[in-house]
Amino acid sequence: MTDQNNISTSAEPSATPQAAGAAPAGVAFPKTIKSYVRRAGRTTTGQAKAFEDLGPRFLLNYRAEPFDATAAFGRNAPLILEIGFGMGEATANIARVRPADNFLCCEVHEPGVGALLKRIGEQDITNIRILQHDAVEVIDHMLAPDSLDGIHIFFPDPWHKKKHNKRRLIQSPLVAKLAARLKPGGYLHCATDWQPYAEQMLEVLGQEPLLANTAEGYAPQPDYRPLTKFENRGLRLGHGVWDIVFKRR
Known part of the structure; x- marks a missing residue:
């Protein structure tokens, strides 16, 4: 059911980031832990048109320099980072119900980026900007301490096999970076x-000294997070869903 991207390793050489507005053929990265896995997929005609028509406005270039959110969004508003939005269904819904917030969304899966751009056009959404780049590099090189009002990580790859658990996104080093970039x-x-994975998330976040749990264990599903078609399918099959919400002290 998982509809998101997560950590992977790759031995491919680095490639220069593509210009905003173009539908990239693919971006390769050196062998290191990343915030995603590569997935096969074909960009549809509608997604390709969304790249062409909406990319220049909503796609941002990755630059290893501090991110100017006011310039990128054309306004000063709370900034929410989303890591791995899959096909963008939940992202678009959240942005629509929270128009006062700005959403900086990282995703490398090209059809997913195209799908979100298409939703942006169809639903007339203006408060999303997309970085088609590894979120870890974005965090390291673009986001300053105390610069984020919120972070969303929904349904990252769980890496079910025990020998692959080390590839999971939610691990102490990344959580420390994220916590440092949250405002109090x-x-x-x-x-x-x-x-x-929910149990691991709860444990790892609970060990981060800058964070405090907002609930006794798992949190109720916040009103702003919708049930996606993947989640609804899982619930019909009897799968559970766990929300974990921590705040910066």
């Missing part, structure tokens, strides 16, 4: 449909 009072919201 800012939140980190994770969701998963794999209970062992």
Whole structure:
């Protein structure tokens, strides 16, 4: 059911990031832990048209320099980072119900980026900007400490096999980076449909000294996070879903 991207390793050489507005043929990265896995997929005609028509406005170039959110969005508003939005269904819904917030969304899966651009056009959404780049590099090189009001990580790859657990996105080093980039009072919201991963998330976030749990264990599903078609399918099959919400102290 998982509809998101997560950590992978690759031995491919680095490639220069593509210009905003173009539908990239693919971006390769050196062998290191990343915030995603590569998935096969074909960009549809509608998604390709969305790249062409909406890319220049909503796609941002990756630059290893501090991110100017006011310039990127054309306004000063709370900034929410989303890591791995899959096909963008939940992202678009959240942006529509929270028009006062700005959403900076990282995703490398080209059809997913095209799908979100298409939703942006169809639903007349203006408060999303997309970086088609590894989120870890974005965090390291573009986001300053105390610059985020919130972070969303919904249904990252659970890496079910025990020998692959080390590839999971939610691990202490990344959580420390995320916590440092939250403003005091800012939140980190994770969701998963794999209970062992939910348990790991709860443990790892609970060990981060800058973060405090907003609930006794798992949190109720916040009103702003919709049920996607993947989640609804899982619920019909009897799968659980766990939300974990921590705040910066």
